[in-house]
Amino acid sequence: MVEQASDELMEGADTEDIAFLVVGDPLGATTHTDLILRAVEKGLQYRVIHNASIMNAVGCCGLQLYSYGETVSIVFWEKDWKPESFYDKILVNRERGMHTLCLLDIKMKEQTIENLMKGRPIYEPPRFLSASQACKQLLEIVQQRDKDKTTDSDLTPDTVCVAVARVGASDQKISVATLEEMCDVDMGSPLHSLVIPGNMHPLEGQMLTLFAVSGRVRQLLEEIEKR
Amino acid sequence: MVEQASDELMEGADTEDIAFLVVGDPLGATTHTDLILRAVEKGLQYRVIHNASIMNAVGCCGLQLYSYGETVSIVFWEKDWKPESFYDKILVNRERGMHTLCLLDIKMKEQTIENLMKGRPIYEPPRFLSASQACKQLLEIVQQRDKDKTTDSDLTPDTVCVAVARVGASDQKISVATLEEMCDVDMGSPLHSLVIPGNMHPLEGQMLTLFAVSGRVRQLLEEIEKR
Numbered sequence: 001m002v003e004q005a006s007d008e009l010m011e012g013a014d015t016e017d018i019a020f021l022v023v024g025d026p027l028g029a030t031t032h033t034d035l036i037l038r039a040v041e042k043g044l045q046y047r048v049i050h051n052a053s054i055m056n057a058v059g060c061c062g063l064q065l066y067s068y069g070e071t072v073s074i075v076f077w078e079k080d081w082k083p084e085s086f087y088d089k090i091l092v093n094r095e096r097g098m099h100t101l102c103l104l105d106i107k108m109k110e111q112t113i114e115n116l117m118k119g120r121p122i123y124e125p126p127r128f129l130s131a132s133q134a135c136k137q138l139l140e141i142v143q144q145r146d147k148d149k150t151t152d153s154d155l156t157p158d159t160v161c162v163a164v165a166r167v168g169a170s171d172q173k174i175s176v177a178t179l180e181e182m183c184d185v186d187m188g189s190p191l192h193s194l195v196i197p198g199n200m201h202p203l204e205g206q207m208l209t210l211f212a213v214s215g216r217v218r219q220l221l222e223e224i225e226k227r
Numbered sequence: 228m229v230e231q232a233s234d235e236l237m238e239g240a241d242t243e244d245i246a247f248l249v250v251g252d253p254l255g256a257t258t259h260t261d262l263i264l265r266a267v268e269k270g271l272q273y274r275v276i277h278n279a280s281i282m283n284a285v286g287c288c289g290l291q292l293y294s295y296g297e298t299v300s301i302v303f304w305e306k307d308w309k310p311e312s313f314y315d316k317i318l319v320n321r322e323r324g325m326h327t328l329c330l331l332d333i334k335m336k337e338q339t340i341e342n343l344m345k346g347r348p349i350y351e352p353p354r355f356l357s358a359s360q361a362c363k364q365l366l367e368i369v370q371q372r373d374k375d376k377t378t379d380s381d382l383t384p385d386t387v388c389v390a391v392a393r394v395g396a397s398d399q400k401i402s403v404a405t406l407e408e409m410c411d412v413d414m415g416s417p418l419h420s421l422v423i424p425g426n427m428h429p430l431e432g433q434m435l436t437l438f439a440v441s442g443r444v445r446q447l448l449e450e451i452e453k454r
Contacts, residue, residue, distance in 0.1 A: 025284065027286025027287060027289070027291070028283065028291065028293065030430040033434050034430055036289075037437075040437060048287055050287070051279050053292075056254075056283045060277070062260050062263075064256050065255045065256070065282050065298070067297075070294075070295075092323070096297070167277075201257055203261055207260050207264065
């Protein structure tokens, strides 16, 4: 929308103040950078009002922001399209002891192949990748690589994971479970995100314990703390 | 303060709502995690109101948040203490094409050795590492390593750098210069931060051009874009 309608959005901005509201921080990705560049080109002044976004509000789970490596995106797997690049990025972060924030796929304005081919502007309902579904995909990679013995998988079904849902809302939810357990944790309505921790400071481990869903993960967190 | 006075801070919280205000997002580091853990221990309910912080507001310079690697801290160098660990982390990020946000040192409640030894509670005025001073330190490392030929320095005096000051305030300033030029750029009053870009998307390069301080850096950005 932003990319296509920037002229329309900026109509009248030469004579009066206009505002463009977004969810999260406006400059997380280049989407709105483009809007700024077009405004500057038109000789318009702009001002960005920053806001909390998942990129920093994810601190709610207790893992400190300074210890995050590259953020990754986990996409919906399709029958014939199961990319694993996010997994390798998680491994790179963990090698350096860093946590990984995994943003989960959002499918808006999808068209069925039939509607697409017939040029019918009929769109499927929006879909949001859940933390449990993302964990199922991760677990499938772990198990496949373990079987292939091609690469050291590093993650195991017992790896401690953090799921966060509706961060900042009054019904925000945080759950800490093993990768395997998380496949069955219902985080409720979207949006969800997932965090794969790296090395943990004792205070980080203690915070995660507050959100542990099982005795199993509580025990694993205790063991990590003792190391 | 937070660590020492948490009991005092939470006094009365069992019978009424109390609030604790901080600059930026409350959960960037483990400082306030400790406060939450103590509140939970006391059986107190808590709620975190997230806020923009430099960790996401740094997006104002046009480099997208998803492309940042590990955040580093650059400390004030002393006569006999010139740590370089932040530099190596910048190199690791750049190797992977990632940008690096460099948080700059803040010295609060410093005591002179004399006052410290005599137990006098007299503190020096607060000091804030400026972007230009941080760049001087970086440049010194670059030049030293170049002379030693021990490691490939990667950064050069011509590396494009981004300085941001007072982000979010009405007098926010963003400057893009070469590392060498930035040593002489006056960003005004604190707080400053510094960004060392990794690989850039064309839109990111175009945004940086808006803040270029010299023809030299504008030319370098053009060359990067053409690659």
